[in-house]
Amino acid sequence: MLELFNIHTYYGEIEALKGINLKVEEGEIVTLIGANGAGKTTLLKTISGLLTHTSGEIRFLDEKISGLKAHQITKYGIVQVPEGRKIFPLLTVKENLEIGAYRKKNGVKENLEKVYQLFPVLKEREKQLGATLSGGEQQMLAIGRGLMAEPKILMLDEPSMGLAPILVEKIFQIIKEINQQGTTILLVEQNAYQALNIAARGYVLETGKIVLSDTAKNLLNNEAVKKAYLGK
Amino acid sequence: MFFQQLLNGVTLGSIYALIALGYTMVYGILLMINFAHSEIFMSGAFFGYFFYQLFSRISFFQEKIFFFIFFLFLCSMFSTALLGIFIEQVAYKPLRRAPRLAPLISAIGVSIFIQNFFMLFVSNQSVAYPQIFPLKKYNFSLLEINSLQIFIIFLSISLMLVLRFFIQYTKLGKATRAVSQDRETASLMGINVNRIISLTFFIGAGLGGAAGILNGMYYGSIKYNMGFLPGIKAFTAAVLGGIGNISGAMFGGYILGICEAFTAGFIPGGAEWKDVFAFAILILVLLLKPSGLLGTQLKKV
Numbered sequence: 001m002l003e004l005f006n007i008h009t010y011y012g013e014i015e016a017l018k019g020i021n022l023k024v025e026e027g028e029i030v031t032l033i034g035a036n037g038a039g040k041t042t043l044l045k046t047i048s049g050l051l052t053h054t055s056g057e058i059r060f061l062d063e064k065i066s067g068l069k070a071h072q073i074t075k076y077g078i079v080q081v082p083e084g085r086k087i088f089p090l091l092t093v094k095e096n097l098e099i100g101a102y103r104k105k106n107g108v109k110e111n112l113e114k115v116y117q118l119f120p121v122l123k124e125r126e127k128q129l130g131a132t133l134s135g136g137e138q139q140m141l142a143i144g145r146g147l148m149a150e151p152k153i154l155m156l157d158e159p160s161m162g163l164a165p166i167l168v169e170k171i172f173q174i175i176k177e178i179n180q181q182g183t184t185i186l187l188v189e190q191n192a193y194q195a196l197n198i199a200a201r202g203y204v205l206e207t208g209k210i211v212l213s214d215t216a217k218n219l220l221n222n223e224a225v226k227k228a229y230l231g232k
Numbered sequence: 233m234f235f236q237q238l239l240n241g242v243t244l245g246s247i248y249a250l251i252a253l254g255y256t257m258v259y260g261i262l263l264m265i266n267f268a269h270s271e272i273f274m275s276g277a278f279f280g281y282f283f284y285q286l287f288s289r290i291s292f293f294q295e296k297i298f299f300f301i302f303f304l305f306l307c308s309m310f311s312t313a314l315l316g317i318f319i320e321q322v323a324y325k326p327l328r329r330a331p332r333l334a335p336l337i338s339a340i341g342v343s344i345f346i347q348n349f350f351m352l353f354v355s356n357q358s359v360a361y362p363q364i365f366p367l368k369k370y371n372f373s374l375l376e377i378n379s380l381q382i383f384i385i386f387l388s389i390s391l392m393l394v395l396r397f398f399i400q401y402t403k404l405g406k407a408t409r410a411v412s413q414d415r416e417t418a419s420l421m422g423i424n425v426n427r428i429i430s431l432t433f434f435i436g437a438g439l440g441g442a443a444g445i446l447n448g449m450y451y452g453s454i455k456y457n458m459g460f461l462p463g464i465k466a467f468t469a470a471v472l473g474g475i476g477n478i479s480g481a482m483f484g485g486y487i488l489g490i491c492e493a494f495t496a497g498f499i500p501g502g503a504e505w506k507d508v509f510a511f512a513i514l515i516l517v518l519l520l521k522p523s524g525l526l527g528t529q530l531k532k533v
């Protein structure tokens with residue numbers, strides 16, 4: 001479904017991605033794990049068009065999407081839920097959700113209902129400003145806002161960051177649920193254990209390079225992964 | 233006397249508020265002061281003048297004062313709005329990643345260009361502004377109000393209500409707010425950020441154009457350099473209300489207009505000092521409360 005061939009991305013002189021090859025099949029949860037500064041966010045931003053890669057190619061459903069701008073890439077059904085949630089602080093919860101469906105002409109009401117079903121707390125807070133939500137609620141809003149666009153693939157950037165353990169559990173549960181309802185997922189996480197637990201496959205990113213890729217099960221049992229990312 | 237000056241202040245304030253909206257909206261999106269906005273305002277006055285000349289020769293508009301005024305404003309505002317987009321594309325867009333000083337210099341260049349354009353091709357002197365409709369006076373016990381003042385206040389408030397509605401309730405209005413709060417995330421929502429930036433210049437310039445015509449009607453004359461004072465006063469109004477904040481710009485415009493009228497009316501010799509007064513307010517706000525009275529709301533919190 002989504003394929004990256006030899007992707008290089010630079011920040012000025014700094015090469016942040018050094019030849020990434022990656023594949024996500026339809027219906028999968030694929031996770032990308034790696035330490036702080038490894039280049040995970042850079043990779044998602046490159047896919048979503050916020051950053052441009054200097055060489056290589058990105059294909060989605062056998063169509064080349066390299067070089068398109070972010071707002072054009074959303075048309076393909078590729079939706080990124082950014083790191084740090086990035087809720088619009090002065091839009092209400094409902095407006096945040098509506099803006100998630102900016103590209104949609106119809107079905108917005110139905111999608112809103114679906115999101116409210118998934119996250120009832122958002123319905124309760126419908127009229128509040130985004131800035132007034134707690135961290136966990138903001139993450140739910142960020143995911144809900146992403147779902148409003150009816151993504152074919154949802155790319156989540158560290159959705160568990162800064163959340164209490166009980167909420168982390170819940171967020172991963174919901175990601176699984178979204179996947180079971182038919183949305184392909186590319187999940188970026190530092191919480192490797194949880195991510196590998198719900199994913200089918202995983203990639204390990206270190207300083208801009210994929211150093212390992214395997215099924216999630218194998219990665220959970222991999223000695224190097226255990227040591228570096230699972231704290232064992 | 234008090235109510236008379238209040239009326240003058242509200243009339244002036246309406247014009248300042250319309251101009252201030254252009255400054256504040258562009259700032260809200262690009263965090264940049266569009267210093268060419270005063271020239272956009274001036275151009276609006278001249279466009280109004282041209283369309284007046286044009287429409288006066290069209291028989292359809294004879295005796296149809298409502299349509300005359302409607303199309304006069306519509307065409308002038310639209311032309312000014314296009315000029316706003318043009319300036320953005322030519323003078324600002326190529327410099328979006330440049331140091332902050334670059335668009336400022338570019339704005340000064342554009343201002344000089346537009347001023348000289350009207351000076352060379354129209355006149356280097358004041359041009360008498362046509363009286364678009366007959367001036368009627370209405371006397372009440374406390375004040376005397378004329379049809380022009382009613383028109384200025386009514387039109388300004390209507391335009392501002394339409395703007396409020398647009399920003400608050402329409403899809404594009406919400407997108408505009410989203411872009412002003414977080415440009416990158418807005419583009420992840422599928423919003424074409426460049427379009428929204430252009431739209432902001434379009435609206436801001438259109439309102440500035442309307443203010444230009446109203447200003448011309450109110451003072452009875454226009455000149456190529458007429459933009460400077462109202463421009464800087466409207467900028468003061470925007471800062472006073474909290475730059476980036478739409479309600480703040482309206483509020484600031486009226487406060488400034490009323491203060492100015494009171495200075496001119498009640499302080500002996502105040503009329504000569506009323507312009508100094510606006511600058512004093514600007515400096516005081518910048519020193520004491522740079523975020524303005526209502527806070528810079530559209531900006532990222």
Ligand SMILES: Nc1ncnc2c1ncn2[C@@H]1O[C@H](COP(=O)(O)OP(=O)(O)O)[C@@H](O)[C@H]1O
Nearest residue numbers: 011014016034035036037038039040041042043
């Ligand atoms: N805007 C930027 N400008 C320059 N360097 C950046 C920028 N953003 C990230 N980097 C650098 O690129 C590398 C990868 O960052 P990032 O993709 O954010 O990592 P991760 O998401 O895995 O923590 C880091 O070394 C980081 O310092």
Ligand SMILES: [Mg+2]
Nearest residue numbers: 040041042083
């Ligand atoms: Mg990151």
